[in-house]
Structures are given as C-alpha cells and as structure tokens.
Amino acid sequence: MFQNKIVIHYMDGRLVKGITSDFFPNKETFHVAPAGEAAGGKPVEIRIGDLKAVFFVKDFDGNPDYDEKKEFDPAKAVLGRKISVVFQDGEKMVGTTTGYQPDRPGFFVNPVDPKSNTERCYVVAKAAREVKLL
Numbered sequence: 331m332f333q334n335k336i337v338i339h340y341m342d343g344r345l346v347k348g349i350t351s352d353f354f355p356n357k358e359t360f361h362v363a364p365a366g367e368a369a370g371g372k373p374v375e376i377r378i379g380d381l382k383a384v385f386f387v388k389d390f391d392g393n394p395d396y397d398e399k400k401e402f403d404p405a406k407a408v409l410g411r412k413i414s415v416v417f418q419d420g421e422k423m424v425g426t427t428t429g430y431q432p433d434r435p436g437f438f439v440n441p442v443d444p445k446s447n448t449e450r451c452y453v454v455a456k457a458a459r460e461v462k463l464l
Contacts, residue, residue, distance in 0.1 A: 335390060336362065339382040341418070341457055346374070347390045355436055355452060365390050378436070382417055382457040385448045392447035399443045400424040402464075412464035413439060417457055425451075430461065 334353065338346040348362040361373035378384075400422065402412060410426035417423070423439055430437040436454045455461075 335387050337385040337387050337390065338362065338376060339385065340380055341382050341454075343419070346376070348374075353384065353452070355438070378454060379456075381454045382419070383454060384452040386450045386452075388447050388449060396445070396447075398441065398446050402442055410440070412442075414460075414462045414464055415439060415453055415458050416460040417453075418459050420459075423451060423453070424464075430463070432461070 333349045333351045336348060336350050336353070338348075340346075346362060347365040348367075349365070350360055350362045353360040358379065359375050359377050362376055363373045400414075401424070402408065408426050410428040411430065413425060413427045413430060415423045423441065425439040425441040427437055427439050432455075434455060436452055439451045439453055441448050441451070
C-alpha cells in the first residue's frame with residue numbers, strides 16, 4: 331500500500347502531521363495515522379471540508395529558516411499551468427497545476443521551488459481567497 335507523508339492544515343489553524351494511504355480528491359473524508367503514534371494505532375478520519383490544504387511533504391520538519399522562492403525561472407519550461415494561490419490566512423503558494431477548475435472543490439499545486447519541502451499540495455478551494463492563473 332502506497333503511503334504519503336502529509337501535513338494537514340485546518341481552516342482554524344490546527345496542524346496534523348501523519349501518514350495517509352487513502353487520500354482521494356473526489357472523496358469527502360480520508361484517514362491519517364498521526365506522526366509519533368505507536369504502530370498499529372487507530373487512524374483518524376479527516377473531513378476535507380474542514381481543511382485549508384493537504385501538503386504532501388518530503389519530511390515532517392522541513393527547514394523553518396528556508397525562504398521558499400515564489401518566482402518562475404523564465405529559462406525553464408514548466409509542466410501544467412502556472413498558478414498563484416493566496417489562502418484566507420494570507421499564505422501564498424506559487425506553482426503549477428494540471429487540474430484547476432473554479433467549480434471544483436479543490437485542486438493540486440506543485441510548488442515552483444524544487445527545494446520546497448512540499449512535493450505537492452491539495453488546495454481546498456473554499457480556503458483560497460485568490461486564485462490566479464499566471
């Protein structure tokens with residue numbers, strides 16, 4: 331079973347770090363085994379409607395001192411459409427997407443910065459204050 335390291339950001343500011351193997355953007359819920367829990371512990375059910383975003387990460391800690399770049403390198407080709415997302419809390423994410431449609435409940439963004447700890451992010455559409463295709 332494929333497992334993803336994720337950091338879940340709730341709309342109210344809470345964070346949950348853990349592992350999931352059943353996240354699908356077309357479902358209303360998924361499960362996460364919180365990081366640090368004993369093996370075999372019961373996974374927690376997460377409702378996507380309560381979330382800001384699900385960050386699929388390289389590691390749980392990242393580098394808090396790293397200043398992630400938000401600009402595209404004009405010399406490098408990109409896959410997908412360039413996009414900028416400003417969340418309700420003011421956080422900004424810049425990257426590419428292949429699935430953004432304004433009427434969908436969410437979409438994936440791949441960060442522009444290859445050194446980002448985030449591999450990809452599922453943005454819950456209602457948590458976005460502004461979405462711009464660049």
